[in-house]
Amino acid sequence: MRTITVIGASLAGLHAALALRTQGYDGRLVIVGEEHHRPYDRPPLSKEFLTGALTADRLSLADAEEIAELDADWLLGTRAEGLDPPSRTVALADGRKLSTDGVVLATGAVPRTLPGEPLAGVHTLRTLDDAAALREELSRGQVRVVVIGAGFIGAEVASSCATLGHSVTVVEAAAQPLLPQLGARMAAFCADLHTDHGVTLLTGTGVRALHPEPGRSAAADGGRGRVGWVELADGRFLPADVVVVGIGVQPATGWLQGSGLVLDDGVVCDAGGATPVPGVVAVGDVARRAGHRAEHWTSAMEAPAVAVRNLLAGTTVETYSAVPYFWSDQYGIRLQLAGTTSAADTVRVVEGSPEDRSFLARYERDGATTAVLAANRPRPFTRARRELSREGGLAPV
Amino acid sequence: MIPVCRLEDLPAGESVRLDLEPPIAVFNADGELYAIDDTCTHQDASLAEGWLEGCLVECPLHAASFDLRTGRPTCLPARKAVRTHPVSVLDGTVWVHVESAQPVPATAPHATAAGQGSAA
Ligand SMILES: Cc1cc2nc3c(=O)[nH]c(=O)nc-3n(C[C@H](O)[C@H](O)[C@H](O)COP(=O)(O)OP(=O)(O)OC[C@H]3O[C@@H](n4cnc5c(N)ncnc54)[C@H](O)[C@@H]3O)c2cc1C
Ligand code: FES
Numbered sequence: 040m041r042t043i044t045v046i047g048a049s050l051a052g053l054h055a056a057l058a059l060r061t062q063g064y065d066g067r068l069v070i071v072g073e074e075h076h077r078p079y080d081r082p083p084l085s086k087e088f089l090t091g092a093l094t095a096d097r098l099s100l101a102d103a104e105e106i107a108e109l110d111a112d113w114l115l116g117t118r119a120e121g122l123d124p125p126s127r128t129v130a131l132a133d134g135r136k137l138s139t140d141g142v143v144l145a146t147g148a149v150p151r152t153l154p155g156e157p158l159a160g161v162h163t164l165r166t167l168d169d170a171a172a173l174r175e176e177l178s179r180g181q182v183r184v185v186v187i188g189a190g191f192i193g194a195e196v197a198s199s200c201a202t203l204g205h206s207v208t209v210v211e212a213a214a215q216p217l218l219p220q221l222g223a224r225m226a227a228f229c230a231d232l233h234t235d236h237g238v239t240l241l242t243g244t245g246v247r248a249l250h251p252e253p254g255r256s257a258a259a260d261g262g263r264g265r266v267g268w269v270e271l272a273d274g275r276f277l278p279a280d281v282v283v284v285g286i287g288v289q290p291a292t293g294w295l296q297g298s299g300l301v302l303d304d305g306v307v308c309d310a311g312g313a314t315p316v317p318g319v320v321a322v323g324d325v326a327r328r329a330g331h332r333a334e335h336w337t338s339a340m341e342a343p344a345v346a347v348r349n350l351l352a353g354t355t356v357e358t359y360s361a362v363p364y365f366w367s368d369q370y371g372i373r374l375q376l377a378g379t380t381s382a383a384d385t386v387r388v389v390e391g392s393p394e395d396r397s398f399l400a401r402y403e404r405d406g407a408t409t410a411v412l413a414a415n416r417p418r419p420f421t422r423a424r425r426e427l428s429r430e431g432g433l434a435p436v
Numbered sequence: 437m438i439p440v441c442r443l444e445d446l447p448a449g450e451s452v453r454l455d456l457e458p459p460i461a462v463f464n465a466d467g468e469l470y471a472i473d474d475t476c477t478h479q480d481a482s483l484a485e486g487w488l489e490g491c492l493v494e495c496p497l498h499a500a501s502f503d504l505r506t507g508r509p510t511c512l513p514a515r516k517a518v519r520t521h522p523v524s525v526l527d528g529t530v531w532v533h534v535e536s537a538q539p540v541p542a543t544a545p546h547a548t549a550a551g552q553g554s555a556a
Contacts, residue, residue: 417496421487
């Protein structure tokens, strides 16, 4: 291959590019990214960046030297609009067409939003620009924050806002936060973390609508009006100065409609990241690998080396099957989860206790451990995570 | 020199974290003692809480692995070395000789291998 184009200039795209060079690819390497920034790290955006403990320059995923060594053509601030496999071209938003022999799809995911006209003061959190805008609003004195969705991002945002001294309410449609991911017992633990820190958690009710602040000139907010109230499905109204919508993400595949790729909650690919279209592989949050799509930092970093090996080989010679791993920092507690949980699992605390906010728990099914969850127990967690990898018997759900 | 602990309180496979500025982690790797800066060069995690295997320690957060002898990372996501510090044992007490707080060069190899203290 003489030209390989990576679409998406973030964690997975960068690691695909790095792996191509490490594996000896010395042809032309083009990296297309919609954002203006060079690859940066997202997890701190809801954590240390939001609280101000970390500044944007510390988020960079590659320094100037590493960028230079990569010897790539960076097309940043440029959105890819289409892929045409028969002619091997990528169409860019500015009208240009790139000819390429190989393609790495690494466009990640975008936040789900609520229906209706967007109001000022309503945020989602995926990009550095999103986080900077939110941080700016949180720096104007004490405000009332309503976080919609008590998933990992919502919980981290709530925690960061509470740390900054804001009054925070979290609204969750399910009966408990993170119920499908962690099961009832551990979901209760996560609920307690919010209330421990003075955050109000309202569960079992969705959001019906967001309403503008009455009596305020919409002109001041670019004609949109500014959020003032969150109306819940049960009829309650919550006053809000800032709203953060954390209701999940969807894979960024819209631009691939009509490309001939199979799109079904992500770009469908095999366990090695190869799509059915020759010369096209998918990595990171956008990839639905062997029937499963992860939204995890570690797999977005590790799987690209496997995918580009298959790209260079022209066929799947290697698969990526690491045990899924995810962490989350909330309220001073580091949660770590490895493996694949399901509703049928029995949860057994094997060290420490949830009451002490430090424990290791095993998820078990038919006598086998399917997953391990830890709160502030990094070392036993790592041991358990390694054991899980060694047993290797985890079927992706 | 900073006293760490009694040797018997740091058995093989264990580590201690010294609350210095910056913090330092001391390991007993199968009888050999090593000290390195405790904070992972990738992001904010304590290497004393990492997983020790041979003379490699795996970061508890994103699993970068560091060679305790050189401080250098053996895999991503860490790209910079941690500083290493000589360790010695005197009359059953473990001591670390804290190197001056100069940052480690990003890629240049260390001038000397890490000081090692034998726990034997
Ligand atoms: C706030 C936040 C906190 C997180 N915290 C954790 C955590 O604690 N632990 C954890 O394991 N994971 C966490 N994650 C998830 C982790 O960051 C993601 O799994 C990871 O970023 C995925 O990397 P990616 O490269 O696949 O996709 P992304 O990081 O989403 O990057 C995709 C890139 O592609 C670009 N792009 C999209 N479409 C196009 C197009 N058509 N043309 C050109 N460019 C395009 C986008 O602009 C973006 O820059 C967090 C994510 C967020 C947002
Ligand atoms: S903090 Fe150590 S590997 Fe990331």
